Amino acid sequence: MIAIVGRPNVGKSTLFNKLIGKRYSITSHLPGTTRDRVSHLTHFGSFSAILVDTGGLDFEAKSDLEEDVYTQAQIAIQDADLIYFVVDSSEELTTSDYEAATLLRKSKKTVFLVVNKCDARREEHYNFYELGFGDSFSISALHNYGIDELRNKTEKIFLKDNFKPYRVEKDRSSIGLAFLGRPNVGKSSLVNALLGEKRLIVSATPGTTVDATDTEIVVRKDKFVLIDTAGLRRRGKIEGGVERYSSFRALQALYRADIALLVLDHNDGINKQDCHVSQYVLEAGKGLIIVVNKSDTMEDAEKDRDRYIHQLMRKMSYVPWAPVIFVSALTKENIFTLFELALNITIERQKRIDDRELMLFITHLIAQKPPPSKGKSFVKITKAKQTNTEPPEFTFVSNHPDSIHFSYRRFIENELRKKYSFNGTALRLRFRNRLDRDQADKESPLRAKNARENSSRRSRS
Missing domain, CATH: 3.40.50.300 (P-loop containing nucleotide triphosphate hydrolases)
Structure with missing residues (x-):
């Protein structure tokens, strides 16, 4: 940090x-x-x-x-x-x-x-x-x-060996689940229900949790780390003192987790604060599960769920790939499905696409719908490669990377998801100039050889 x-x-x-x-x-x-x-x-x-x-x-x-x-x-x-x-x-x-x-x-x-x-x-x-x-x-x-x-x-x-930058050193045998959301939506109650015991303090007063708390649990031989965090609010709404400290520690917990569980309160609907917290998850490149808590308070379960999902599609349309699950921390309804979802999302986050297969897919995609031109110049994408996992990251080489519009980037992401799923995880798409590293790596040996030959000629003359 x-x-x-x-x-x-x-x-x-x-x-x-x-x-x-x-x-x-x-x-x-x-x-x-x-x-x-x-x-x-x-x-x-x-x-x-x-x-x-x-x-x-x-x-x-x-x-x-x-x-x-x-x-x-x-x-x-x-x-x-x-x-x-x-x-x-x-x-x-x-x-x-x-x-x-x-x-x-x-x-x-x-x-x-x-x-x-x-x-x-x-x-x-x-x-x-x-x-x-x-x-x-x-x-x-x-x-x-x-x-x-x-x-x-x-x-x-x-x-330097004696310096520790903010890099996540995590146990690859476990899956980190960060419970995020506004104050008093039931994050600690949900963690306690999953653990089967009252490990964390629960109160009707918002802000009871002031620091991130890690708890390990093993479910059918799979190890999870449940990270309960303080309530996150929009920066302009965060009050002084302890709340600012708690919000910062909650963000640190998000960065070291694998998957974020955005906990919402069914009774409160969805507001700007919830959307703002989801933006934190996108920026961090994490997996995302939208958890709607307090489903036991629904009067008509089917109609209330349909109404809530419609509201989610309207207000969080930028994360259509995030699974939505309705739970009750009080009655433990549907809560253990969270572990199965987390395992499936982890598989998606670790997925790697073969370079040749990816390039064939992108070439076919561009032939169907080429990127918009820049003035009189055609925008070309000459190479595509998956450069990382967790989250899956794709790098595209183009002659005009800055001219590729946001809508076309979103088009590529949507098509990647249609073809390869990546359900429940953020994707990172990077566009760079074709004269960047790949081109430089190819040209640098030739340039070095030419420089040596020119130097030799000058010395002989």
């Missing part, structure tokens, strides 16, 4: 957005725009890491809100493996900068001093040595200057 910390308005959120490749954290010229911790999974070469944007550290703060922001930043520092300490090159160091440096040194964590808001030429910032972190990284998050160097150095740190 990487935490981005620093005083207000030094460009932490801009750096966060640049590293994840999209605008996710709110940016503003006004200090203190980021109040709580915002997190997102991103990649540094072959490594994955949770990147956390924190609120500004203002050591002269007096209000309760600013004190809470400071507490949230401390939690992020405590959990982090690597810290980006961001300062502003356009301003002199402040008391808050020095106080933050002292706090970070005490943490004994690996710290990168990142000097933001630099122009395109490299500048020496000797005064920043006073903070006690040695050489700094000169960047401009707004203009993308110095970002590649920061990424490369981060990956090198990850490669």
Whole structure:
């Protein structure tokens, strides 16, 4: 995990957005725009890491809100493996900068001093040595200057044996099931029902579970790890203190699970918070089961189920591949079907398509419906390969990868699912330029040979 910390308005959120490749954290010229911790999974070469944007550290703060922001930043520092300490090159160091440096040194964590808001030429910032972190990284998050160097150095740190980036080291003999959902939908009650005992605290008060809890269970020789989490809400609805901490730990639990069980309350219907939680699952590339709890309260079971599924199809149309199951944690109706579903989804997540078979399928698909052209240029897909499993990942080589519209990407995904199922799991489709790695790998030996021959000719002349 990487935490981005620093005083207000030094460009932490801009750096966060640049590293994840999209605008996710709110940016503003006004200090203190980021109040709580915002997190997102991103990649540094072959490594994955949770990147956390924190609120500004203002050591002269007096209000309760600013004190809470400071507490949230401390939690992020405590959990982090690597810290980006961001300062502003356009301003002199402040008391808050020095106080933050002292706090970070005490943490004994690996710290990168990142000097933001630099122009395109490299500048020496000797005064920043006073903070006690040695050489700094000169960047401009707004203009993308110095970002590649920061990424490369981060990956090198990850490669050290004594450093632990956020990579899931899981027991391949078990299947991790994360129970996610809004507060008070019955996640802990469902886990207790599956375990056959009251292992977890259950209360009518929302927010009883404050940290992720792992429990192992063996079902017909298959081992599962049940991960009960705190209730997740939309970022704007998350309150201060313990709830923010709990929500962050719930997301960490999702990243180390295999399959997410999105628990809904039949009596409450489906709202935006439920859809927002499902988006977390998609971003993490996990398996997904939609679990509608409290089915024992239905007046007309058949009609109520049809009505609820119709509502799901309308509000969560982006996950038509996710199985839906109606259960009752109170009466244990249908709950043990969850294990069978999880086993089937695991098989789908581990499925691998032969390269030749996949290429024949994609070639036939493109012949039926070619991708829309870019101006006068034809968009071509020249290669298709499954590059990973859990989740299944497919890489497509194209002459204009950025011009392949979202609707055509969705068309390819839908056709892959029709042909190969992949029921219950997210898929990842990546499109890249045909001059990328595959082409470079083929050309690099030839280029090296030509360079040696040219050098030899020059030396003889």
